[in-house]
Amino acid sequence: MSIVGVSFDSVESNRAFAETQAFPFPLLCDVDRKVGLAYKACETANDAYPRRITYVIGADGKIEQAIETKDAGGQAETLGRSLLS
Amino acid sequence: MVMNLISTLLRRVLGANVRLLAVGSTAPAFEVLDQSSVVRKLADYRGRRLVLWFYPKASTPG
Numbered sequence: 448m449s450i451v452g453v454s455f456d457s458v459e460s461n462r463a464f465a466e467t468q469a470f471p472f473p474l475l476c477d478v479d480r481k482v483g484l485a486y487k488a489c490e491t492a493n494d495a496y497p498r499r500i501t502y503v504i505g506a507d508g509k510i511e512q513a514i515e516t517k518d519a520g521g522q523a524e525t526l527g528r529s530l531l532s
Numbered sequence: 533m534v535m536n537l538i539s540t541l542l543r544r545v546l547g548a549n550v551r552l553l554a555v556g557s558t559a560p561a562f563e564v565l566d567q568s569s570v571v572r573k574l575a576d577y578r579g580r581r582l583v584l585w586f587y588p589k590a591s592t593p594g
Contacts, residue, residue, distance in 0.1 A: 448581040451572065453564075456590040461567035464590035473566035474590070485560035487552055488586040496588040500552060504559040504582040508574070511581070513552035 453477050453488070455497060559584075 450472040454461065461474040475482060477497075483489040488497035503512040553559070563573045574582075 448583065449577050450583045450585060451566075452585045452587055454587050454590055458565055458567055458569055460590040465567045467591065473568070473570070473572055475562075475564045475566055475572055477564055482560075482562045482564055483586065485562060486584065486586070497586040499588065500586045502553065502559065502584040504574075504577070504584060506579050506581055508559050508578060510553050510555050510557050510559055513555060515552060 451475055453482055453486075453497065455480060455483065455489075455495070 452461075452470065452472065452474040454474065455477055456464070456474075457478060458476045461476050464470075465474050477483050480489055480492045480494060480497075483494070483497045484492065486500065486502060488500045499516050499518070501512075501514045501516075502510055503514075505511045559574060561574050563571060566572050
């Protein structure tokens, strides 16, 4: 299984974030919100931030799970639980 | 304004998940730079499970 993070931050901002946190996966820089819009993580191309949504995409390219949480801890916890279940 | 109100009410009535992509639907293709300016595409992950994690902003607690 692979993981990618997605935010609307610039390459520079995400590079700094990745270096600080030493994430073992890439951070996508969706500066024009195309990914966010396609995945319903935002409503318009002017939105400042994406919502905290996690998708699990199957090996066949279909959405397996779609999870929205209101806080960061909840996001990790919910995903962890659902992947282990 | 009115549309926002209607949308908020619908969301409350139907549940938050109505706003997400449906389980079983095809994941939309994407092609975007990562933090090292490497182009990442959904197609690169075909044949593997992929977790796509949207977070609000870099360098925040999440």
